[in-house]
Amino acid sequence: MCFMSNKLPPAAIDGERExxxxxxxxxxxxxxxxPNIRIYKVSTGSMKPLLAIGSFGIFTQNxxxxxxxxxxxxxxxxxxxxxxxxxxxxxIIEVGWDAxxxxxxxxxxxxxxxxxxxxxxxxxRGRLIGVYNG
Numbered sequence: 580m581c582f583m584s585n586k587l588p589p590a591a592i593d594g595e596r597e598x599x600x601x602x603x604x605x606x607x608x609x610x611x612x613x614p615n616i617r618i619y620k621v622s623t624g625s626m627k628p629l630l631a632i633g634s635f636g637i638f639t640q641n642x643x644x645x646x647x648x649x650x651x652x653x654x655x656x657x658x659x660x661x662x663x664x665x666x667x668x669x670x671i672i673e674v675g676w677d678a679x680x681x682x683x684x685x686x687x688x689x690x691x692x693x694x695x696x697x698x699x700x701x702x703x704r705g706r707l708i709g710v711y712n713g
Contacts, residue, residue, distance in 0.1 A: 625687030
């Protein structure tokens with residue numbers, strides 16, 4: 580699984596601190612002039628080769644599940660499988676609907692099996708829109 584942290588290297592934020600909000604509780608950085616954009620640092624290899632350990636994923640928080648499809652990469656929080664406050668970045672491999680509504684299955688690119696369970700809209704924290712491998 581691709582866990583995220585907000586431990587940006589000092590050089591990445593020097594001189595730009597007035598434009599950033601570091602949110603330790605949600606393990607992210609928000610760009611103040613783009614409040615729906617978050618930057619997460621990758622701390623595992625589950626999304627290699629797209630995201631290496633230490634690279635940064637850039638995400639939009641404006642996520643409409645009707646626009647999501649197989650192949651999109653999501654940041655999600657699943658308290659039943661992972662610890663509260665742990666965000667995971669994995670790719671959608673299946674989309675479906677049931678009596679509770681929209682759902683999707685996810686899997687890390689470098690993982691041999693899908694993640695346990697289904698992701699629901701309430702668990703989704705963002706959709707990948709860019710990568711910085713610095």
